[in-house]
Every structure is written in C-alpha cells, then in structure tokens.
Amino acid sequence: MKFVDAHIHLSDPEYNQNIGKIVEDAKRSNVVALVSNSMNLQTSLLSLQLAEEYPGLVYVALGVHPWNVKSLSPNETQDVISQIFQQKEKLVAVGEIGLDFRYARSGELRDLQLQVFHEMLRTAEKISLPVIIHSRETAPEIMSLLSSYGLEKVLFHWFSSKFIGLLPQIVDRGYYITEGPPTIYSNGIREIVRHIPLANLLTETDGPVRFGGPFKGEMTKPSFIPLVVKAIAQIKDMKETEVADQILKNFANFFGVKSVSDKRHEETTIGV
Numbered sequence: 001m002k003f004v005d006a007h008i009h010l011s012d013p014e015y016n017q018n019i020g021k022i023v024e025d026a027k028r029s030n031v032v033a034l035v036s037n038s039m040n041l042q043t044s045l046l047s048l049q050l051a052e053e054y055p056g057l058v059y060v061a062l063g064v065h066p067w068n069v070k071s072l073s074p075n076e077t078q079d080v081i082s083q084i085f086q087q088k089e090k091l092v093a094v095g096e097i098g099l100d101f102r103y104a105r106s107g108e109l110r111d112l113q114l115q116v117f118h119e120m121l122r123t124a125e126k127i128s129l130p131v132i133i134h135s136r137e138t139a140p141e142i143m144s145l146l147s148s149y150g151l152e153k154v155l156f157h158w159f160s161s162k163f164i165g166l167l168p169q170i171v172d173r174g175y176y177i178t179e180g181p182p183t184i185y186s187n188g189i190r191e192i193v194r195h196i197p198l199a200n201l202l203t204e205t206d207g208p209v210r211f212g213g214p215f216k217g218e219m220t221k222p223s224f225i226p227l228v229v230k231a232i233a234q235i236k237d238m239k240e241t242e243v244a245d246q247i248l249k250n251f252a253n254f255f256g257v258k259s260v261s262d263k264r265h266e267e268t269t270i271g272v
C-alpha cells in the first residue's frame with residue numbers, strides 16, 4: 001500500500017531540525033508524497049527549497065495563510081504572488097489560503113483576510129492551479145464567494161463537522177476535503193468521513209500541528225497516515241487497500257501528479 005500526505009507544513013520552524021527524520025519516516029511508512037503548504041513569503045521560499053531537495057516526494061503549495069495576514073510586511077502578499085507566477089511549473093497548488101474568523105474578531109482583520117484570500121484565488125484562477133483552503137468557522141462564506149471564481153480544483157483541508165450540511169454541495173461541485181489523525185478519535189470528523197464519498201477525500205497530517213487521542217505528546221509524522229487510512233476503512237467498511245488505492249488516485253487527479261499512482265514498480269515487484 002502507498003499513502004499520501006496532502007497537507008503538511010514542512011517549512012514550519014518546528015520541523016527545521018527534523019526534516020531528515022520526517023523524510024525517513026515517510027519513506028519507511030510508504031508515504032510517497034507530501035504537499036508542503038506555506039504560510040507567508042519565508043515559508044514559501046523554504047518549501048520551494050525542500051521540493052528541490054526531495055524531488056518526487058515533496059510537492060509545493062505557495063500562499064498566505066489567514067493567520068499571517070496581520071504580520072505581513074508591506075509587499076509580502078505581492079512577493080508571494082510573484083513567486084507563484086515565477087515558480088508555477090514547480091507548484092501543485094496555491095495554499096494554504098482561506099479565512100479564519102476565530103483568529104480575526106475585528107472587522108478590520110476580517111477585511112484584510114478577505115482581501116488577501118481574493119488575491120490568492122485570482123492568482124490560482126489565472127494560472128489554473130488547485131487551491132488548498134483553511135475554512136475554520138468560515139466554510140459557508142467561502143462556498144458562496146467561490147461561486148464567482150472559475151476554480152475547478154478546490155480542497156477544504158480539515159473540514160469541520162460544524163458544516164456537515166455543506167457536504168452535498170461540496171461533492172456536487174467536485175471539490176475535495178482532507179482529514180487527518182482526528183479521524184481516529186473525533187466523533188465529529190468520523191461523521192464527516194462517513195458522509196463524504198471516498199472519491200472526494202484525501203489524507204493529511206497538517207504537521208507540525210499536534211494531535212490528541214493516541215498521538216498525544218508525539219511529534220506529528222507522515223507515519224500517522226497509514227493509521228488514518230485504517231480508520232477510514234473501518235468507518236466506510238472497506239478494505240484498507242481499496243481505500244489507500246482510491247486516495248492515491250484522488251491525489252493524482254487533484255494535484256495532477258500522475259506518478260504517485262503509477263503501478264509499474266509494484267507490478268514488477270509482485271511479478272518477481
């Protein structure tokens with residue numbers, strides 16, 4: 001079985017000293033692709049470097065996270081956008097972008113998040129890249145503003161059970177969601193996994209975010225992904241191999257990275 005981590009922050013300072021360990025952990029646990037999401041300009045540049053260092057394993061998404069809008073330098077959003085245009089061949093998505101009203105109580109901060117989010121969506125639309133969206137407490141607003149964009153590939157990461165009622169619309173538009181370690185221990189997330197068709201689901205760690213349940217106190221690592229797949233298989237009453245294969249296909253379709261679902265190597269190994 002092969003696995004994918006469609007949303008991780010490899011450029012986060014917490015992983016700085018541990019990149020080698022994380023990459024080794026991914027290889028050992030058959031996690032064949034890691035999508036490194038950025039938060040601002042600095043993490044964008046570092047993510048690009050990591051993709052160069054680990055080709056065929058680390059893929060890059062560049063963007064400005066809603067948490068970072070208040071600490072941006074004057075030209076930072078434009079600098080990230082310039083990087084997106086310049087490096088577009090090397091990118092698999094624009095992300096992590098979105099809205100988070102829990103971290104923006106004031107109207108001013110919300111307006112700033114909206115402004116940056118719109119700029120990122122416009123950029124993704126211009127160069128036809130998928131988007132990876134953070135939607136804490138904001139999924140309904142985001143769904144309605146996406147209607148004015150021609151974006152086909154949209155991924156809601158860590159989609160929350162609060163807005164489970166939006167799932168039919170998400171599926172109808174052909175959007176995807178990612179879920180991670182809480183699939184193992186959170187009833188709300190398990191409910192989402194139960195309701196989303198497997199064809200619209202991807203797996204993530206969102207590392208270095210830390211988790212509860214069986215992961216309490218542990219550094220978040222790619223090797224959590226096989227456990228997430230196992231939990232999805234239990235919830236959906238399917239075989240783990242079927243779930244893993246479908247998620248690999250979803251990854252290839254969503255990000256346009258065909259090599260991850262390439263079966264040639266496996267077939268030769270089985271043939272021998």
Ligand SMILES: [Zn+2]
Nearest residue numbers: 007037096206
């Ligand atoms: Zn994230």
